[in-house]
Amino acid sequence: MLDVDGHVTSWNPGAEQIKGYRxxxxxxxxxxxxxxxxxxxxxxxxxxxxxxxxxxxxxxxGWRVRKDGSRFxxxxxxxxxxxxxxxxxxxxxxxxxxxxxxxxQERASRRFSDLCGVIPVGIALFDESGRVVDANDxxxxxxxxxxxxxxxxxxxxLLHPQDRDEPxxxxxxxxPADEAVxxxxxxxxxxxxxxxxxxxxSVHDDGSRFWLVAFQDVTDRQQQTERLRYEAxxxxxxxxxxxxxxxxxxxxxxxxxxxxxxxVLFCDVNNFKRINDxxxxxxxxxxxxxxxxRLREGVPPCCTAARLSGDEFVVVCPDVGGVGGLSRLAEVVxxxxxxxxxxxxQLVRVSAAVGGVVGADAAGxxxxxxxxxxxxxxxxxxxxxxxVSLADPALVAAVDGQLRLETELREAxxxxxxxxxxxxxxxxxxxxxxxxxxxxxxxxxxxxxxxGAFLPVAxxxxxLPDLDRWVLRTALAEAAGWPAPGGRHPSIxxxxxxLLPHHPEFAAEIAxxxxxxxxxxxxxxxxxxxxxxxxxxxxxxxxxEELAEQGVRFAVDDFGTGYSSLARLKDTPTxxxxxxxxxxxxxxxxxxxxxxxxxxxxxxxxxxxxxxAEGVETRDQHDLLAGVGIDAYQxxxxxxxxxxxxxxDLLGDGRLHR
Ligand code: C2E
Ligand code: CA
Ligand code: CA
Numbered sequence: 001m002l003d004v005d006g007h008v009t010s011w012n013p014g015a016e017q018i019k020g021y022r023x024x025x026x027x028x029x030x031x032x033x034x035x036x037x038x039x040x041x042x043x044x045x046x047x048x049x050x051x052x053x054x055x056x057x058x059x060x061x062g063w064r065v066r067k068d069g070s071r072f073x074x075x076x077x078x079x080x081x082x083x084x085x086x087x088x089x090x091x092x093x094x095x096x097x098x099x100x101x102x103x104x105q106e107r108a109s110r111r112f113s114d115l116c117g118v119i120p121v122g123i124a125l126f127d128e129s130g131r132v133v134d135a136n137d138x139x140x141x142x143x144x145x146x147x148x149x150x151x152x153x154x155x156x157x158l159l160h161p162q163d164r165d166e167p168x169x170x171x172x173x174x175x176p177a178d179e180a181v182x183x184x185x186x187x188x189x190x191x192x193x194x195x196x197x198x199x200x201x202s203v204h205d206d207g208s209r210f211w212l213v214a215f216q217d218v219t220d221r222q223q224q225t226e227r228l229r230y231e232a233x234x235x236x237x238x239x240x241x242x243x244x245x246x247x248x249x250x251x252x253x254x255x256x257x258x259x260x261x262x263x264v265l266f267c268d269v270n271n272f273k274r275i276n277d278x279x280x281x282x283x284x285x286x287x288x289x290x291x292x293x294r295l296r297e298g299v300p301p302c303c304t305a306a307r308l309s310g311d312e313f314v315v316v317c318p319d320v321g322g323v324g325g326l327s328r329l330a331e332v333v334x335x336x337x338x339x340x341x342x343x344x345x346q347l348v349r350v351s352a353a354v355g356g357v358v359g360a361d362a363a364g365x366x367x368x369x370x371x372x373x374x375x376x377x378x379x380x381x382x383x384x385x386x387x388v389s390l391a392d393p394a395l396v397a398a399v400d401g402q403l404r405l406e407t408e409l410r411e412a413x414x415x416x417x418x419x420x421x422x423x424x425x426x427x428x429x430x431x432x433x434x435x436x437x438x439x440x441x442x443x444x445x446x447x448x449x450x451x452g453a454f455l456p457v458a459x460x461x462x463x464l465p466d467l468d469r470w471v472l473r474t475a476l477a478e479a480a481g482w483p484a485p486g487g488r489h490p491s492i493x494x495x496x497x498x499l500l501p502h503h504p505e506f507a508a509e510i511a512x513x514x515x516x517x518x519x520x521x522x523x524x525x526x527x528x529x530x531x532x533x534x535x536x537x538x539x540x541x542x543x544x545e546e547l548a549e550q551g552v553r554f555a556v557d558d559f560g561t562g563y564s565s566l567a568r569l570k571d572t573p574t575x576x577x578x579x580x581x582x583x584x585x586x587x588x589x590x591x592x593x594x595x596x597x598x599x600x601x602x603x604x605x606x607x608x609x610x611x612x613a614e615g616v617e618t619r620d621q622h623d624l625l626a627g628v629g630i631d632a633y634q635x636x637x638x639x640x641x642x643x644x645x646x647x648x649d650l651l652g653d654g655r656l657h658r
Pocket of ligand 2: 436495527557
């Protein structure tokens with residue numbers, strides 16, 4: 001016990017054991033004798049008493065001195081004692097010797113700092129002014145700095161110039177310690193060091209603040225993210241920005257102040273398919289790479305050249321005024337793409353159709369700039385190779401109409417707004433072997449539309465797969481209920497141009513439509529154009545073979561228009577070849593067409609296929625075709641494509657009368 005001034009008034013054996021004084025030696029003396037001399041000088045011993053008198057108690061830890069001068073680490077609790085009238089009577093002071101605990105703690109903290117030295121996370125201690133007090137080896141290594149150089153460095157000087165907007169310390173004082181902030185530090189060689197930074201603020205005994213900061217190096221992860229981002233926005237073959245990058249760039253520019261002056265050029269290489277088909281895909285790739293290089297180097301520096309797909313390039317210009325106007329820019333780009341490219345010791349001449357548009361003409365429809373340029377390119381293409389065409393209000397209006405049509409077509413597919421007509425395919429003697437389903441659209445304004453009018457729309461807007469699905473389901477369901485003239489059910493042929501064997505769901509969708517309709521799979525014919533069948537990877541080919549094993553047949557549609565190699569067609573699982581109507585149309589006038597028809601028939605038979613002639617309009621055509629061994633005929637000579645009911649009636653009649 002102490003009196004109000006701090007003199008010892010009572011002393012127990014525990015106190016004697018810790019401090020070495022006997023009661024008679026210490027009673028009446030001031031308790032400052034327990035304090036080390038350096039703390040007595042600063043007036044320290046009086047503070048705890050004042051504090052205890054004020055708030056009732058005082059807790060303290062620190063070094064104290066025994067009678068023999070040795071020190072011990074004390075845990076001290078001082079409680080104020082008051083009389084019933086509230087007057088201060090003195091203090092009760094409990095002292096515990098914590099020296100062993102203290103040693104334990106020191107050992108632990110030494111172990112802790114050893115740990116800081118070996119963990120692969122950079123750690124630094126910053127003082128209140130934001131300067132490095134200490135740092136572990138990892139941080140020194142990450143920053144390529146000696147510890148002595150690091151000490152005293154201000155936090156702001158650790159940041160890389162690209163990341164100096166927010167201070168390193170205290171930018172988010174209340175963020176939880178486990179919340180990492182991505183920061184970029186500067187290594188001593190000025191390379192960026194990407195880190196996840198976690199900060200904890202703490203307070204020293206003297207009340208000053210300090211920061212403990214952990215830096216986790218995420219440069220690898222950052223580089224990988226950047227690589228992924230690069231890959232997502234760049235074309236792998238040419239390294240040019242891709243469609244997504246163009247969309248992002250245009251989105252940015254069209255929301256900027258100079259949207260009116262933004263220009264887009266859409267370029268499509270003429271006859272690229274022919275280059276690909278005749279010289280092979282590798283050669284085609286070489287041409288594309290070379291054109292990309294020339295385009296990148298040939299466009300004005302402010303412009304961006306990009307590759308959308310196959311042979312489609314785009315040039316985006318942020319300010320067409322700065323490059324002499326749209327037509328000047330279009331001529332430059334057209335000139336760059338009108339060139340000869342050496343491929344395998346051969347000079348391949350190329351040119352491109354170029355369509356252009358400026359933001360000012362886009363009628364506030366910035367997001368459709370690409371489409372307008374694309375439409376202008378199409379118009380250029382119709383004008384002949386190497387042409388340039390610039391969008392005007394009429395073209396923009398036409399594209400707008402097209403976009404409306406797209407929406408309506410999507411609704412028509414979803415809402416059963418389409419119908420199917422059926423055109424018989426006959427053996428030439430009146431028997432209907434099968435019928436081809438041909439899609440029609442009853443448009444509320446434009447009337448009955450044939451596929452030529454809306455398939456391009458479907459293709460533009462990626463609706464072909466949905467359209468094919470609808471046709472497939474509807475045609476098989478309707479055909480399943482057809483009468484069977486002479487006991488023979490005619491087959492049903494369905495054109496597929498969006499739902500193709502490469503499609504992962506192809507087999508499942510075909511099987512589902514067959515199951516749903518209950519039709520005999522042997523009555524199902526799927527018509528694909530020859531270009532789809534070429535270079536068919538093993539997977540899709542296998543899928544076709546499996547369907548063929550169940551009786552489904554595949555027909556090569558429009559045979560002879562795809563520049564395909566006969567040798568490659570030989571390996572595809574097809575059962576029917578449909579000679580394109582362009583050969584039929586020329587029959588009689590040009591002896592060569594008859595020779596071609598004969599060759600096609602013989603080729604088909606050599607492969608074990610049935611040969612069908614399309615577009616047979618006259619008796620003469622039929623007779624000539626019969627003479628060269630054609631197996632079946634389709635055309636107006638026998639019947640137009642008929643609405644569902646009329647076709648049923650025709651089947652009811654049993655035979656075609658020509
Ligand atoms: P295609 O597969 O070659 O179909 C034959 C086209 O020739 C049909 O035109 C048909 O009406 C027409 N045609 C038939 N006989 C004659 C004739 O004697 N003379 C002439 N000049 N033409 C004849 P349509 O129905 O306008 O179809 C055009 C193309 O649209 C089709 O050509 C096919 O590629 C595509 N198509 C039609 N229906 C569908 C469909 O349901 N799905 C898909 N994906 N494409 C379809
Ligand atoms: Ca067809
Ligand atoms: Ca055809």
